[in-house]
Amino acid sequence: MTTPHLFQPLTLRGLTLKNRVAVPPMCQYSAIDGRAGDWHLQHYGAMAASGPGMIVIEAAGVVPDGRISPYCLSLHDDATEAAFTRLVGALKGFGGDSAIAVQLNHAGRKGGAARPWEGGGPAKSGGWSTLSASDVPFDSGWPTPRAATADDLAHLKQSFVDAAGRALRVGFDAIELHSAHGYLLHQFLSPLSNRRDDRYGGSLDNRMRFPLEVVEAVRAAWPADKPLGIRISATDWIDGGWTADESVVYAQAFKAAGIDYVCVSSGGLAANAKPPIGPGYQLPLARRIRHEVGIPTRAVGLIASPHQAETALAEGDADMIAVGRGFLDNPRWVWHAAQALGADIAYPPQYMAALGRLWPGAALARSQAAAE
Numbered sequence: 001m002t003t004p005h006l007f008q009p010l011t012l013r014g015l016t017l018k019n020r021v022a023v024p025p026m027c028q029y030s031a032i033d034g035r036a037g038d039w040h041l042q043h044y045g046a047m048a049a050s051g052p053g054m055i056v057i058e059a060a061g062v063v064p065d066g067r068i069s070p071y072c073l074s075l076h077d078d079a080t081e082a083a084f085t086r087l088v089g090a091l092k093g094f095g096g097d098s099a100i101a102v103q104l105n106h107a108g109r110k111g112g113a114a115r116p117w118e119g120g121g122p123a124k125s126g127g128w129s130t131l132s133a134s135d136v137p138f139d140s141g142w143p144t145p146r147a148a149t150a151d152d153l154a155h156l157k158q159s160f161v162d163a164a165g166r167a168l169r170v171g172f173d174a175i176e177l178h179s180a181h182g183y184l185l186h187q188f189l190s191p192l193s194n195r196r197d198d199r200y201g202g203s204l205d206n207r208m209r210f211p212l213e214v215v216e217a218v219r220a221a222w223p224a225d226k227p228l229g230i231r232i233s234a235t236d237w238i239d240g241g242w243t244a245d246e247s248v249v250y251a252q253a254f255k256a257a258g259i260d261y262v263c264v265s266s267g268g269l270a271a272n273a274k275p276p277i278g279p280g281y282q283l284p285l286a287r288r289i290r291h292e293v294g295i296p297t298r299a300v301g302l303i304a305s306p307h308q309a310e311t312a313l314a315e316g317d318a319d320m321i322a323v324g325r326g327f328l329d330n331p332r333w334v335w336h337a338a339q340a341l342g343a344d345i346a347y348p349p350q351y352m353a354a355l356g357r358l359w360p361g362a363a364l365a366r367s368q369a370a371a372e
């Protein structure tokens, strides 16, 4: 029996992922002063037990003011590092053998937001004054950010490097830089948010300069045998914004700077953009970057069924598939994908005795998958 594409390993530098399934970063807005707690333990723990090749812990601010909301994670001091050490140590003990990565972020002008269930937008309390590439607010009703000075840029870069040092001590297997969804690095890339007239604004080379400096600085601080990934929004989906053509050039540049994989998302920079949301709608963007740049690529966005994921890999759209909301709905997504695709995988020994014997649902799920 041939192993389905989704269950074939993938090696990135010194790290071999056991399969091509990834959990993408998903903010839980449940941290206390930036620290991961019990919610995170059960949330990531349930997913870790089913063994996706990689779990990317949600956006963590490299400084407190780099968080998306006052309730987001950060990795900037001993207390936040200790909380991550507890979380990652627990996840490594759950037997799923997933690589654990962290998404390092600075939210820039979109920082200090309210939690989604409090209505989103700028937080009514607990927020902070923001900084960005230029003094252009995200949308009406959002505060005007301060344009970053040369000193700010040096400090920001060092904050990413310091967070990478803490990520290494925590025991993360990989770092994923957040250069997507309208956060700070993306704010430098897009001409809609970057109106600078110095060497960090204007031409594409100039707009890419700060994100690439961050990539280079983190790559230099992160061990050579550990992968460094990046997440991008391949297009702003709006006239005058960041484009897929520019993403290809950016990917060539960050590949040369030592990035090992790219997760291709889109949007988030312009509040009035209209992305054509539908099943697998970002796959063509991932495919283009994979083929034109030749870098391992992770696809994401409304890829929910195992067969859809398998087809995307088989057709060469991507090297990995991230399933976000599918995992929130079903944290054992990997087990069900293995059943649907006929892959033989290991289960935690604690559950082995029950499989297919005490639980009639397993046989039912298999017969339904076969009929699919």
Ligand SMILES: Cc1cc2nc3c(=O)[nH]c(=O)nc-3n(C[C@H](O)[C@H](O)[C@H](O)COP(=O)(O)O)c2cc1C
Binding pocket: 024, 025, 026, 027, 028, 058, 059, 103, 178, 180, 181, 231, 265, 300, 301, 302, 303, 322, 323, 324, 325, 326
């Ligand atoms: C609750 C929630 C929180 C999210 N937080 C993040 C985040 O921290 N960083 C990020 O890059 N994307 C974030 N995203 C986007 C997801 O990683 C993913 O790209 C998106 O959900 C589309 O994939 P899906 O259709 O498989 O859910 C979040 C999505 C959700 C639903």
